[in-house]
Amino acid sequence: MKNLSDLKLGTKAIIDSFSDKELALKLMEMGCLPGEKIHIERKAPLGDPIAISISGYLLSMRKAEAETIFVNEIK
């Protein structure tokens, strides 16, 4: 299991769980649920924030926020 923030650009992964309960609620409402497939689609010029594609749309978040999401990489 890895932190979402550690993944390289272009990797795909499946969300496993969250470490920040409050942020998790917001993320889940926006469709980031455990079991959902994501794709690291973009990083900002300074490496932070990042943008992931999830259930058909693009979602951006800061690296610190991505750190609270645990994922399993799809090889």
Added chain:
Amino acid sequence: MAKSNKITVALIGNPNSGKTTLFNALTGLNQKVGNFPGITVDKKVGACQISQLASKNKIDTEFIDLPGTYSLYPKSMDESISFQVLCDPKNEHHPDVNIIIVDASNLKRSLCLATQVIDLNTPCILALNMMDLIENDGVKIYLKLLEEKLGVAVVPINARKKIGIGNLKQAILNVKERENKNSFVDIKNLCPNLIEDIQKLLNKASDYNAFQIACNYKTITDFSKQDKGKLDNIISKHKFIAKRLQATETVRRYKAIDQLLEECIEYPENSKNNSLTQKLDNILTHPIYGFAIFLGVLFLIFQAVFSWSEYPMEIIDNSISQLSQFVTNSLPEGALNSLIVDGIIAGLGGIVIFVPQIAFLFAFIAILEDTGYMSRVSFITDKLLRGFGLSGRSIIPLLSGAACAIPAVMSARTIPNWKERIITIMVVPLMSCAARLPVYTLLISMMIPAEQKWFIFNLQGLTMMGFYLIGFISAILIAWLMKYIIKSKERSYFVMEMPTYKTPDWRTVFYTIIEKVKVFLIDAGKIIIAISIVLWALSSYGPASKFDEIERKHQNTENAEVIIASEKLESSYAGIIGKSIEPVIAPLGFDWRIGISLITSFAAREVFVGTMSTIYSVGDADNTKSIREKLMSHKNPDTGEAFFTPAVALSLMLFYAFAMQCMSTLAIVFRETNGWKWPVIQFVYMSALAYLASFIAYQLLS
């Protein structure tokens, strides 16, 4: 349905779902924008009449455009408003009907909020926006089945193209209570007895409404202390942990949505990928091209607000002076004439003059928002600004502050986080705005000879640039300081959707401009007119005996008008105040004449030049000298040397760089923060900063 004949309809939906476009399509120009009481969330209410097809009766309908949100659980002030209006039946805007607007291309995520709202059991209509677009992509939605499963009417629309608006209006009249009142998530199962206890307290609340209230009742402003106390007891009795159940609820809700969508929607084999958006993002978020294009966009905005708006401003300026000329000549001379011309018309002119700048800036902002580019700007600049307590969205308000602080402060509304919004508003007026230019130009020309050079650079130009830098650097530093001082319970999130690119909807752009201009003219205008009249009274009235004496003294002098004006200003109340503050401003190198100018230029910084010109007209009966010559020839009574030494000029420039010498900005900050607290803090800190900077500069140099 409704108690009176009027139907109240709430529009609710995710951000970027086309909610505001739909609101505009439904209500046209028939809208009012205000603030919700106590906070700085826009309250947009609009009205229209719907004709009943059968009877041709016209039904008055009021629409309220609720802030966009992804769920009913509030995480910011904006979202709290949506929650309160929908979940608290006693709320003054509690609707009879909800229109839930849903982006058909993002159905799964949109249905989270939609099914939450449906579970409240207020009659609902689902407006399926941009339905035609996804049908072109080969996606099939079985509308009848969807209606059946959701238990509410589903109306396909395209808000931009105004397709389906008529059907939607008819659906409002025909809306029915939901027959199947089961929640999408079996909420009673999650916390059985608690729901019943709350329902006993607030009768008729649906299971889900009771659950929502259990989670968030503390944020409802309409609830009495008593009610909240009772709810406290219920919560502790059942050991209810809101956060955990909210998470469970959300997971189960998405499961239900997944099931529902599996039956109601069919995707084509090769599912869509937004290739155009991807290609554009490759360029627009590119480390080099991305920033280069953003700089280009900024340059364009700056050009528009700074130079293009000059033409309409000139026209306004000329019309205002023609109007005052006309009134001066057609009314009998006297106090009323002066009040109308120098007080009211001058005040009005001072307000209307800002309209072109506001219009230009918001035209650009609306285009950037509507196309989806604004979220990319946040994306690429967030890291740079985060350390200073600002966000990616602060960059446009901050930089447009270099043209004029008023539209800049208004544009801070697009910053979702309260703290970042307040900090941005607080520091924007430090940026060197256009009104400081005439003051700087005059003072620089007195301080530095035009021919003086530093290497190959003209020193006057360099100094001017230096003052722009001072503005920018101080804004950033103060923002950084405020990051530590201002406390906020609200967490700053950057979790944000990056919508697909669209061509701008010109109607939305147009409505945005109208709305912002209206807000400024009406809400800020009232305050500006009031202050203008006070300033006018201060500078045109004084102890009567003094004024008579001046008139008498110059009865037989030729060309006395200029001198009389000057002496009258000196003995007016403004003059008296100017003289009485002299001891306070003397350590900055200022005398009472500058004191008077500081007071009158509170109307607008550039007034400084005019006031100085009037005061220093004494002894220049022909009024032939330029203002610069007048000031330069003024001698210090103690030393007999020139009064305006470089130290005085620099001190004065620094004062104008920092001081909050602009009533219009204060008025708009009052409007945008919904109270006097922040404008007062801003006025005090900026004045303190100005005093300190001038004091240090003068004391070191003189």
